Amino acid sequence: MVLDIERQGYSFPWSESVFRDCFRDNYRLWALVSGECLTGYAVVAYMFDEAHLLNICISPKIRGAGAGRLLLRHLLAESSRDGMEQMILEVRVSNDVASALYLSEGFSEIGVRPNYYPAADGREDARVMALAV
Template identity: 40%
Template sequence: MNISIVPMSSDHLDQIYQIECRAHLFPWKASIIRDLDSRGACHHTLLIDGRVAGYFYAQNIVGEVTLLNIAIDPAHQGKGLGRQLLDFLLAFCEQHDAESVWLEVRASNLPAYHLYLNAGFNDVDRRFGYYPAENGREDAIIMSYFL
């Protein structure tokens, strides 16, 4: 199994959108997935044997990186790939002289929350009722990592 993490390209977008729809109850719209030129974009794709298995969308604005979206194909979850992708992001940020990384995670997404805690992120705040949920709204936990 050959794993690589490369800058996201338009060739990846169909596979990314398919994973987005499988991995998230409320997926991003295709138009957002396809926007590779947003300000400060530093989006990357995790490939296994040349096929998309995960990705992240991040934005670096004057040294403050926001992790906007991260996902591993459900068929590949539980194999440490999410941690590998997150570690890549943190190393990328360090190489590009970022000062901090910020993210929001659903309060109910305990595997992701623990992944971020174990990687060194800290809870900063909570946005009440931020995310749509099956039965109304749910909170977002805001987390940060200082390089």
């Protein structure tokens, strides 16, 4: 189900092997479930006192209904509870919807990673964002 949502959500989805590699002590894997149906997930890596949001995806069936915000807030609360001091993330510069969500939740842009993401016409820059938790 994770791979299905991933493939629907991204032009360049993670492979199953990338997801399997995230089952490590310093990673946190979260699922958003409605009834018995997986509707979203997130992958966060803990490094020292920093939570790095590596992947968050919501099923296209429920996008725009607040599920992404709910999951993001949960990740932030859990990261704080686990002693993390900040959360960082990368987001495609073209992903205005996700950028707006992160900004509305208090994240600020702290930099840009040139050519970070694969894109149909080559590579795309990533906006780096951070929030103290």
